[in-house]
Amino acid sequence: MIYTVTFNPAIDYIVRMPEFVPGATNRVNYEQVLGGGKGINVSIVLKNLGIDSTALGFISGFTGKEITRQLHSFGCKSDFIELPDGFSRINVKIKTNEQETEVNGQGPDIPENAIEELFAKLDKLTAGDTLVLAGSIPKTLPDDIYEKIMARLENRNINIVVDATKNLLLNVLKYRPFLIKPNNHELAEMFDVTLTCNDDIITYAKKLQDMGAKNVLVSMGKDGAILVAEDGSITYSPVPKGKLVNSIGAGDSMVAGFLTGYIETNSYEKAFYMGVATGSASAFSENLATRSEVEALLKTLNN
Numbered sequence: 001m002i003y004t005v006t007f008n009p010a011i012d013y014i015v016r017m018p019e020f021v022p023g024a025t026n027r028v029n030y031e032q033v034l035g036g037g038k039g040i041n042v043s044i045v046l047k048n049l050g051i052d053s054t055a056l057g058f059i060s061g062f063t064g065k066e067i068t069r070q071l072h073s074f075g076c077k078s079d080f081i082e083l084p085d086g087f088s089r090i091n092v093k094i095k096t097n098e099q100e101t102e103v104n105g106q107g108p109d110i111p112e113n114a115i116e117e118l119f120a121k122l123d124k125l126t127a128g129d130t131l132v133l134a135g136s137i138p139k140t141l142p143d144d145i146y147e148k149i150m151a152r153l154e155n156r157n158i159n160i161v162v163d164a165t166k167n168l169l170l171n172v173l174k175y176r177p178f179l180i181k182p183n184n185h186e187l188a189e190m191f192d193v194t195l196t197c198n199d200d201i202i203t204y205a206k207k208l209q210d211m212g213a214k215n216v217l218v219s220m221g222k223d224g225a226i227l228v229a230e231d232g233s234i235t236y237s238p239v240p241k242g243k244l245v246n247s248i249g250a251g252d253s254m255v256a257g258f259l260t261g262y263i264e265t266n267s268y269e270k271a272f273y274m275g276v277a278t279g280s281a282s283a284f285s286e287n288l289a290t291r292s293e294v295e296a297l298l299k300t301l302n303n
């Protein structure tokens with residue numbers, strides 16, 4: 001079974017307008033309310049691709065109820081811990097013809113006893129399970145929380161995927177995550193360098209591998225992706241042709257696509273192409289990728 005963990009789920013309030021003027025009253029010409037957060041998006045795309053998972057994490061208030069309702073409407077299972085106070089955050093994504101602006105909420109406090117409840121759920125995972133730890137954590141939590149989870153699950157034959165930034169990611173490498181998926185900007189930030197070409201990206205992806213990650217998947221938005229795999233292979237793919245509609249959740253979709261491809265073929269290369277196709281299928285659609293959209297794009301990639 002696959003489990004995803006989202007510490008800080010969100011309602012994504014996505015609005016479009018021709019121009020966004022700070023300090024003025026802006027009126028939208030399109031709006032969408034989507035239950036999200038990285039792990040939750042991974043669970044939804046896995047389900048769209050035909051793979052079951054259980055979404056874990058913390059929800060709260062009226063927004064938490066709506067996130068859970070939407071997740072279940074896709075047929076996904078959840079086992080969230082409901083926090084007594086506050087509400088799951090609302091993340092505002094403002095899209096104009098020129099740019100995307102994000103205003104992400106902070107999310108509710110997670111008390112110590114709720115963390116213990118999550119640990120108790122994770123203790124029940126069994127050998128062969130996959131755990132996806134994805135997204136930021138509320139700022140009241142220490143940034144070693146993913147590390148603590150991995151330490152607890154060490155030597156239990158559980159494949160762990162981490163999609164997070166900076167210390168949250170760097171701290172877990174020693175526990176040998178199965179897959180990490182930084183984007184090229186996050187990779188540059190982690191090493192405080194400028195990455196100018198694919199060779200630079202491969203160099204720093206390999207450093208993350210030397211630090212413990214088994215497979216490093218670096219996404220590069222419209223410029224495609226690179227996989228540095230544990231079998232020593234290095235694969236680059238451009239993105240399939242298509243029109244960008246909404247890139248929110250493209251990275252999460254890529255993770256779901258990679259896992260699905262790996263489960264179905266046991267090949268890192270095929271998993272990688274499935275990841276790229278799934279990321280792009282989400283980027284080319286108002287909603288998250290569906291299986292038929294992914295398969296259509298996969299046929300156009302060089303694999």
Ligand SMILES: Nc1ncnc2c1ncn2[C@@H]1O[C@H](COP(=O)(O)OP(=O)(O)OP(=O)(O)O)[C@@H](O)[C@H]1O
Pocket residue numbers: 182183184218219220221222224225239240244247248249250251252253254275276277278279280283
């Ligand atoms: N403009 C685009 N055109 C085509 N494919 C895209 C585009 N943006 C993203 N993708 C696809 O999705 C993958 C992941 O995108 P990206 O690198 O933006 O991830 P990310 O930064 O983690 O995204 P997010 O945090 O928004 O989920 C890319 O490798 C690519 O396959």
Ligand SMILES: O=P(O)(O)OC[C@@]1(O)O[C@H](CO)[C@@H](O)[C@@H]1O
Pocket residue numbers: 008010011012035036037038041091104134135136137248249250251252
């Ligand atoms: O603040 P985080 O946890 O880093 O990112 C949260 C978020 O931007 O990630 C998802 C897209 O990847 C959205 O559904 C959500 O709003």
